[in-house]
Amino acid sequence: MKLIAAMSGGVDSAVAAARVAEMGHEVVGVHLALSSNPQKYRSGARGCCTIEDSHDARRAADVIGIPFYIWDMASEFHEGVVENFIAEYSNGxxxxxxxxxxxxxxxxxxxDRARALGFDGVVTGHYAQMKETSAGRLMYRAVDPAKDQSYVLAVLNSEQLAGAHFPLGDIVKTDTRKEAKARGLYVANKPDSHDICFVPSGDNAGWLxxxxxxxxxxxxDESGEVLGEHQGAYTYTVGQRRGLGLTVPAAGGIPRYVLKIEPKTNTVVVGAHEALAVEKIVGDRPIWCGPAPISGRDHRGFAQVRAHGQPLACTYSHNNLEITVHLDEPLFGLAAGQGLVIYDDDRVVGSATVSETA
Amino acid sequence: MPAYFDHAATTPLSALATSALVEQMAKIGNASSLHSPGRLIRKDVEEAREQIAGLVDANPSEIIFTGSGTEANNLALKGFYWKAHAQDPQRRVVLISAIEHHAILDPAEWLDEHEGAELVFIPVTSAGSVDLVFLTDFVQRRGSEIAVIAVMHSNNETGTLQPIAEVVAIAGDIPVHTDAVQSFGKVDFSFSQLGVTSATISAHKIGGPLGVAALILRRGLDLTPILHGGGQERDIRSGTLNAPSIVSFAAAAQESTSKMAERAIYIRSLKKYLVESLFAIFPDITVNGDQTHSLPGIVNITFPGTESDGLLLLLDAEGFYCSTGSACSAGVPRPSHVLLAMGVSERDARSSLRFSLSFSNTRAEIDQLCEVIGSVVHRARAALARG
Known part of the structure; x- marks a missing residue:
C-alpha cells in the first residue's frame, strides 16, 4: 500500500511510521503544521506545533528512510478545531x-488529500486496533489499557476508518520506547504530550x-440564590469543586460542585455532589465506526465519556439523530459537549456529542 | 532514471573543483602563519583571489572571502547601513527590491526592527523587473535619507535579470549592493563595469564547494564587521582562511566562466524545450517573469489548480527534483514573495514550481519528466479540489 504517515515529532508516530515502512509499504512521512505561525499556539517541545517538533519528525523520517514533507493545515486546523473549541466553550x-x-x-x-494524491490511507501513532472481521474493518481498544486512544478515534466513520492505520494497537507504551531506541530513533525518550496542543502552558482558562x-x-445555587461571582463562566467545568471562591457557606458545610454553566445569563450553577448524578445521557451527531446498530431498539454495551474514563455498563438506543444511554450505575459530573463513546466490549461501536443529561 | 532540475539550489562539485579541494586539504598550514608552510598556503589563497578577481573584473583586494552568500549579503547590507547612519543619522532608509532573496530580505527586516532603519521596497513590474520609475522618483525625493540600495543581479526564483547598471546610475553616490549569487558563472558579470559598490558571489552555485563565498567590495571602503577576531580579510571579516574551499572556488569559477558561453546556449535551448513540452501538455500553464532577459537555466511555472507542495511530493516520488518558492524555518510551504510582488495571485503563487537546469541535464530527462507530469498534475489538482 501507499501510505501517508502523520508524524508529530513524537515517539509514537515515529515508531508507527517505521513499522509500516518495515512491512514493505510505500510510506511518506508528513508533519502537519497546525499554526500559521509555528510558535503562535505554544512554545516548548511537548506539543505538535514547534519548529523543534518538525525537526524531530524530519530526523525520524531520515532514520526510517522515508521521504518527508510538511503539510500546511493551519487554516483547516484553526477553522475546524480552534474556532470550534472557542465556540463550544462560549456556549457553556x-x-x-x-x-x-x-x-x-x-x-x-x-x-482526503492523501487519497487524491494516490495514497491508500493515513498512518498515525494512535493506540487502537483495526481488525478485519466478517462485518468489515472494525476498530477495537488497544492492547495497552493505559494508552488506549480508541475514545478519541470514535468520531471516524467507516469510510474514514477504511483509510486509517494504527500500527501501535498491539503494543504497550514502554515497548514503543524500547522499539524506538532499538530502531535508532532519537525521539525514544521524548516526553509524551498531554495538554491541548494549541494551548500554551496548559492554562486552558487563561487561554480562553x-x-x-x-x-x-x-x-x-439551584434555588437561584447568589453565592459569589465568577470571572468568565467558561473557565468552569461541570463537576469542578475547587477554586469556586464562594463567600456564602453551604448549609451543613457540604462541599459544592459546578452543576451547570448557563452561557445566556453568564451564570454558573453550583450544588451538592448528588445533584451531579447522571443516569441518562443523550448525545447528538451520532457517528458509527462500523455497521449502525438497529435503530429504535435497546442494546447492551458500555459508555465512556472521557479520554481515560471508565467504561460504564449501559443500555442504549438510537433514532439516527440521537443516541440515548441509560447507565446501570449513575455517573457524577458530565458536561454537554463531551464525547460519548459506545463500546461493545472492546469494539468501538460509535460516538455522539453529549447534548443533554438527566 | 532520476533527474535533478534544482541546480539553482545547489549543483554538484565539478571534477576540477573536487581535485583542487582534495589536493589543498592535504597541505598543512594556516594562511596567517608567518612560517614557510603558512606562507605557502597564503600564496595559494592569494592566487585564488587573483584568479577570481580577474574573472569578475575586480581588483584582488576587492575580494573578501566569507563562509556563505548569506554572510556576504549581511556584511554588505548591515555594514553600509551602520556606516552611513553613523556618518549622517538622517540616512536610515534601507531600499531593497521586493524580490530579494531572504539573505537580503531578512537582514533588511532586522535592521528595520532592531537598528532604527526604515525598510522601503522597490516594487517590481509584472515581468519581475525592478520598477525604475519608482526608484528614480524615490531617490529624487528622499535620496539624502537612503543608507544603502540592494537589488539582486538576477532573481533566484524566476531567473529574471535586473537592470543593475540603470540602478547604479539612478543611485548616484548612494552605495548599491547586488546579490549576484545566481548570475556569476551563468551570465557576463563585470564588477567594475557595473559600477556597484559591492556584490556577492558564491561557490556552490557554480560547481564549487559549499561553505565559501565572497563579498566583492570596492577598494578603500571599510565596513563594520559582523564577526570580530583575527581580521584576516581586510579587517572586515575574521576567521581562519578556508584555503581548500577558496582554492576549489577559484577552480570552479575558472571552469564555469570559461565554459559559460557554450553552456548558456545549450542550457537555454534545453529550457525552451522544457517550456514548449510542458505547454504542449498543459496549455493553461504560465511562465512567470521576463524570459528574454533571464538566466539561461531558471524557469518558474504556474500549474493552475494545483498546490506546489503536492506537485513536489509526487515528482520527488517519480525521481524528478525541482523546488517550490520557499518555506519558513519549520518547513511550512509559503507562497513565493517574489511571485506575489509581481502581482501573481496567492492562489497561483502556491501553484508554482521552479525548474533550474544545468549543462548536465538532457532532453531525454525532460522527455521522461513529460511522461509522468500529466498524471502528477492530475493528482495534485484532485488533491486541491478535495482539500
Whole structure:
C-alpha cells in the first residue's frame, strides 16, 4: 500500500511510521503544521506545533528512510478545531479538541488529500486496533489499557476508518520506547504530550479568557440564590469543586460542585455532589465506526465519556439523530459537549456529542 | 532514471573543483602563519583571489572571502547601513527590491526592527523587473535619507535579470549592493563595469564547494564587521582562511566562466524545450517573469489548480527534483514573495514550481519528466479540489 504517515515529532508516530515502512509499504512521512505561525499556539517541545517538533519528525523520517514533507493545515486546523473549541466553550459546553482534530483534520483533510494524491490511507501513532472481521474493518481498544486512544478515534466513520492505520494497537507504551531506541530513533525518550496542543502552558482558562474576555457573572445555587461571582463562566467545568471562591457557606458545610454553566445569563450553577448524578445521557451527531446498530431498539454495551474514563455498563438506543444511554450505575459530573463513546466490549461501536443529561 | 532540475539550489562539485579541494586539504598550514608552510598556503589563497578577481573584473583586494552568500549579503547590507547612519543619522532608509532573496530580505527586516532603519521596497513590474520609475522618483525625493540600495543581479526564483547598471546610475553616490549569487558563472558579470559598490558571489552555485563565498567590495571602503577576531580579510571579516574551499572556488569559477558561453546556449535551448513540452501538455500553464532577459537555466511555472507542495511530493516520488518558492524555518510551504510582488495571485503563487537546469541535464530527462507530469498534475489538482 501507499501510505501517508502523520508524524508529530513524537515517539509514537515515529515508531508507527517505521513499522509500516518495515512491512514493505510505500510510506511518506508528513508533519502537519497546525499554526500559521509555528510558535503562535505554544512554545516548548511537548506539543505538535514547534519548529523543534518538525525537526524531530524530519530526523525520524531520515532514520526510517522515508521521504518527508510538511503539510500546511493551519487554516483547516484553526477553522475546524480552534474556532470550534472557542465556540463550544462560549456556549457553556466542554469540547474535546483531540476528537475534533481526528475527525476534521487527520482523517478528513489529510486523508482526503492523501487519497487524491494516490495514497491508500493515513498512518498515525494512535493506540487502537483495526481488525478485519466478517462485518468489515472494525476498530477495537488497544492492547495497552493505559494508552488506549480508541475514545478519541470514535468520531471516524467507516469510510474514514477504511483509510486509517494504527500500527501501535498491539503494543504497550514502554515497548514503543524500547522499539524506538532499538530502531535508532532519537525521539525514544521524548516526553509524551498531554495538554491541548494549541494551548500554551496548559492554562486552558487563561487561554480562553484572552479570547473570550472575562465578563464577571453570578455563581448561584439551584434555588437561584447568589453565592459569589465568577470571572468568565467558561473557565468552569461541570463537576469542578475547587477554586469556586464562594463567600456564602453551604448549609451543613457540604462541599459544592459546578452543576451547570448557563452561557445566556453568564451564570454558573453550583450544588451538592448528588445533584451531579447522571443516569441518562443523550448525545447528538451520532457517528458509527462500523455497521449502525438497529435503530429504535435497546442494546447492551458500555459508555465512556472521557479520554481515560471508565467504561460504564449501559443500555442504549438510537433514532439516527440521537443516541440515548441509560447507565446501570449513575455517573457524577458530565458536561454537554463531551464525547460519548459506545463500546461493545472492546469494539468501538460509535460516538455522539453529549447534548443533554438527566 | 532520476533527474535533478534544482541546480539553482545547489549543483554538484565539478571534477576540477573536487581535485583542487582534495589536493589543498592535504597541505598543512594556516594562511596567517608567518612560517614557510603558512606562507605557502597564503600564496595559494592569494592566487585564488587573483584568479577570481580577474574573472569578475575586480581588483584582488576587492575580494573578501566569507563562509556563505548569506554572510556576504549581511556584511554588505548591515555594514553600509551602520556606516552611513553613523556618518549622517538622517540616512536610515534601507531600499531593497521586493524580490530579494531572504539573505537580503531578512537582514533588511532586522535592521528595520532592531537598528532604527526604515525598510522601503522597490516594487517590481509584472515581468519581475525592478520598477525604475519608482526608484528614480524615490531617490529624487528622499535620496539624502537612503543608507544603502540592494537589488539582486538576477532573481533566484524566476531567473529574471535586473537592470543593475540603470540602478547604479539612478543611485548616484548612494552605495548599491547586488546579490549576484545566481548570475556569476551563468551570465557576463563585470564588477567594475557595473559600477556597484559591492556584490556577492558564491561557490556552490557554480560547481564549487559549499561553505565559501565572497563579498566583492570596492577598494578603500571599510565596513563594520559582523564577526570580530583575527581580521584576516581586510579587517572586515575574521576567521581562519578556508584555503581548500577558496582554492576549489577559484577552480570552479575558472571552469564555469570559461565554459559559460557554450553552456548558456545549450542550457537555454534545453529550457525552451522544457517550456514548449510542458505547454504542449498543459496549455493553461504560465511562465512567470521576463524570459528574454533571464538566466539561461531558471524557469518558474504556474500549474493552475494545483498546490506546489503536492506537485513536489509526487515528482520527488517519480525521481524528478525541482523546488517550490520557499518555506519558513519549520518547513511550512509559503507562497513565493517574489511571485506575489509581481502581482501573481496567492492562489497561483502556491501553484508554482521552479525548474533550474544545468549543462548536465538532457532532453531525454525532460522527455521522461513529460511522461509522468500529466498524471502528477492530475493528482495534485484532485488533491486541491478535495482539500
Amino acid at each position: 459546553r466542554t469540547p474535546n479538541p483531540c476528537l475534533r482534530c481526528n475527525e476534521k483534520i487527520k482523517f478528513a483533510a489529510v486523508l 479568557r484572552d479570547r473570550l474576555g472575562s465578563e464577571s457573572g453570578p455563581i448561584v
